[in-house]
Amino acid sequence: MRIGITILPQDPWPVARRKWGAAEEYGFDGAWTYDHLSWRSLADEPWHGTVPTLTAAALVTSSIPIGVIVASPNYRHPVPFAKEIATLDEISGGRFQLGLGPGGTGFDAAVLGAAEYSPRERHDRFAEFVSGLDLLLRHELPGSGGVSFDGDWFTAVRARMVGAPAHHPRVPFVIAANGPKGMRLAAEYGQGWVTTGRDGAVGEDWWTSVADLAHRFEDAALSVGTDPLGPDRYLMIDSGGSYALDSIGRFDDVVGRAIELGFTDVITHWPRADGIFAGSEDILDDVAARLPALHEHGGVIPKLG
Numbered sequence: 001m002r003i004g005i006t007i008l009p010q011d012p013w014p015v016a017r018r019k020w021g022a023a024e025e026y027g028f029d030g031a032w033t034y035d036h037l038s039w040r041s042l043a044d045e046p047w048h049g050t051v052p053t054l055t056a057a058a059l060v061t062s063s064i065p066i067g068v069i070v071a072s073p074n075y076r077h078p079v080p081f082a083k084e085i086a087t088l089d090e091i092s093g094g095r096f097q098l099g100l101g102p103g104g105t106g107f108d109a110a111v112l113g114a115a116e117y118s119p120r121e122r123h124d125r126f127a128e129f130v131s132g133l134d135l136l137l138r139h140e141l142p143g144s145g146g147v148s149f150d151g152d153w154f155t156a157v158r159a160r161m162v163g164a165p166a167h168h169p170r171v172p173f174v175i176a177a178n179g180p181k182g183m184r185l186a187a188e189y190g191q192g193w194v195t196t197g198r199d200g201a202v203g204e205d206w207w208t209s210v211a212d213l214a215h216r217f218e219d220a221a222l223s224v225g226t227d228p229l230g231p232d233r234y235l236m237i238d239s240g241g242s243y244a245l246d247s248i249g250r251f252d253d254v255v256g257r258a259i260e261l262g263f264t265d266v267i268t269h270w271p272r273a274d275g276i277f278a279g280s281e282d283i284l285d286d287v288a289a290r291l292p293a294l295h296e297h298g299g300v301i302p303k304l305g
Helices: 013-026 050-060 078-091 119-137 180-189 203-223 248-260 282-296
Strands: 002-006 030-033 066-071 096-100 147-150 155-159 173-176 192-195 232-236 265-269
Touching (some): 002 282, 013 030, 013 050, 030 050, 050 066, 096 119, 119 147, 119 173
Parallel strands (some): 030 066, 096 173, 173 192, 232 265
Antiparallel strands (some): 147 155
């Protein structure tokens, strides 16, 4: 079991720098941030750019994998975004992981004046986004004249990436999906699959939905000829109406249940002072004390104190 931490891009850089560095010192297995222009209840609060934040994070860390959880086509085109991601991966020394999702229907979807798309249109657009990034991030062969594709949603005409990718064959994809078509896409293109469980479900209903989705992902993987145990499985554990870092007991419980359901990774959020994900940074000390045993003993949570 690997434990990841999400650091929302809200703090002034001197504060954020401390958090990114501390995530590495604590021994977390990955440090992530969101990719939004604004987000839900925090829409009127400071919210910094994703790529500059991750670039700075890459320069103040040296070993921890870093990534975005998750980028969407709501306001991004594969060509310039692939260039940014490839550059980030090179700066980080091949530590970058790219979370991808179809994008919600809120502010990020409307800010550029786009029409409201149907679920099918959103999936079709996402599928093109993923396939385009897959081609671009493998980089063009020397002398090939670049990467070209012409879809219903995105076009590239002899796009140049330049240079060999830091990751081979490309940056790892962690694809968010709850529906069957999205899960098949995740199984086909993803090195990882991530879920937040069923929207609106809380408590035990949420855990039931998580178990069901894990089984459905296995079926989706088999349907596209992928080993169901091949992609990593990520669970966003601050879902289902609770926050995993409310207490160390709560953290132990959700991690243990995620292990039982076959997840390889869980991701929580750095505690905020108030509002969503409100909590104490002291809990992080207790979590950090558990990380070596989680790594060494195959996910067995040590009993401390």
